[in-house]
Amino acid sequence: MKIYSFSVGGIVVEDSTVPPKDASVIAFLPGLSVIPLVQHTGSRAYPIVSVGDFVTEGMLIGRCQGPGSANIHATVPGRVVRMVSWKMAEGYTNDALVIRMEGSFEMLGKRQECYSWQGLSPDELCRLISECGIVEMEGMGEPAADMIASLGKLPEPYTLVVRCVFDDPWLAADYTLCRERLKAVAEGSVITALAARVSRIIFAVSHREKDLGDKLMAEAASFGIPVSLVPVSSRYPQKNRRELEYALRMYGKKEAVELGSLLILGPATLAAVHDAVKLRKPILDRYVAVGGSAVKTPQVMRVRIGTRIGEVFAECGGFIDTPRRIATGSPIMGRSVVDLDEPVVKTTTGVFAILRSQMGGTRKRNCIGCGECRTVCPVGLDPEALYKGCATEENREFHLKRAGECHGCGCCEVVCPSRLPLSTAIRNASPPGSRL
């Protein structure tokens, strides 16, 4: 089996504190839900309910405002008891509606009606995807309808890439979702393919999970659309757009397949597209990997959007000792959590709490010139030189230009024995437009 990969650098990531990924656990419904009006790239959704109003499960409560913005829905029935604002670790202020759960559920525990989508036009499919507030359920949360619209401005042909690349053990939630909701991921892929008018679907799957790829491909192929399976490496950062696209272009060249412009989406997003179009259901919950050395019982949980992160940890047995760091995402590219009342949002793939011992010391030392950072950089940069160069005036323009090529994978920072904040400093120095 030929395995496609990027050309240089990368690391093998291992972490024994991630949750087991064989099955998910359904989290308790939150008594109080905190539903942020920004869970996407663009401006905040405009609230269309007020404090004191009663909302139903799945009801539209925040309307999107232009490109980059996405609709926001109530994830539990209840009363809006207040509006809160808090400062995110990135510095911007987020607003949220707080819903106290009461009343009966419209969807939970009820038999779901399935709608036929085969006769719908691409525009009608996109409208449903947009109405249900579907965003890419990781990273910045770009609205899926915007991504489809952007693809339409690029040269044809189009290819949908289903990214089932598990290059970081903290992608346990995606992995579990793929196994448990395989049919939804496959059908969501076909729906998205029709909405985006693509001519082919590629399942880019980590080579160790080839059986998963075969099953996804068989499901999708039953809808009569051309599909292919491309085994890719599990080396981090294979999942990044640049590294994935490199591997796929290699595949296209070898197999003489013209891929054209790529729409790359993750399995959670495609399952959400399935729910939006087939069940007319917005994003109400998501799979979240909960773990880290400070957590008593790590597990993959299916959590309602709006559940506070503190409650999620409590359901995993709480902490065995005071955590040194709490964050969302993965330890390599995590986003710090400043308050345990912050909620799980559409893009929360994992939440972790780690002890000081897992951090392996935080004291910066001087560079020892080992060259490890250069070996792992997938772009072929010299992180050591950039780190020093960006901090001095000498050749500043040159260093800033090179820094703009960094895509912030974090490999250099992970391997640096001197614990220098290489990737953080390089990314901060690079022009904002260059950041992925």
Ligand code: SF4
């Ligand atoms: S963070 Fe930037 S400099 Fe560091 S390894 Fe990744 S691409 Fe290279």
Ligand code: SF4
């Ligand atoms: S990995 Fe760290 S210590 Fe080694 S050369 Fe790079 S910056 Fe210096």
